[in-house]
Amino acid sequence: MAAVANKRSVMTLYSDPQNPYCHRVRMVLAEKNITFEINDIDPLNMPEQLMELNPYGTLPTLVDRDLRLYESRIIMEYLDERFPHPPLLPVDPVSRSTSRLLMYRVDYDWYRLMDVILAGKKDAAKARKELRESLIATSQVFAAKAFFMSDDFTLVDCLIAPLLWRLPVLGVDIPASAKGLHEYASRLFARESFTQSLSEAEREMRG
């Protein structure tokens, strides 16, 4: 099967329909209107084929001809370079590295907590509280610009959107007083690309 995937000219994304790391890649694909095939994978029943493509057997995994890529941020940056329009990172090196640092921080500060909550580990309640407080404390930052610390939509927003979409299923309740966060989330969720990026399971998360 891997060989078949290799010969295809259309890229294939191996994706878990519920997973936020897969969701962020689907968001980039939709923003750039890229034609691709999606192979929905049940994470509890990972196919052997995936291990042939990715030594860690993680999702998302992207196959583009001979290229096999994993790690969502690496996939997102590849897509941004391979399909330059619309650009999802600033052009100058200082701003680009700042965006990359923000992506690192979103993962380290927020996704790490989301992973703990989704795994239902014993620290879930503590992580839920920490995530809630951290997001509320960031409300002014969300309010300051149309997108996260940027006038333009970037890869950073592609990281944040799947997390904010999952707040109800994470049990993270943000008060109406955090207006900046709610308005930012509404701006992201109103994008056509965001609607396109959603799997059926994700639509049902706020159904």
Ligand SMILES: N[C@@H](CCC(=O)N[C@@H](CS)C(=O)NCC(=O)O)C(=O)O
């Ligand atoms: N750091 C990875 C995290 C991806 C991730 O957690 N994927 C889950 C989605 S189901 C997975 O593959 N879990 C299976 C495993 O880790 O073996 C990324 O950014 O792509």
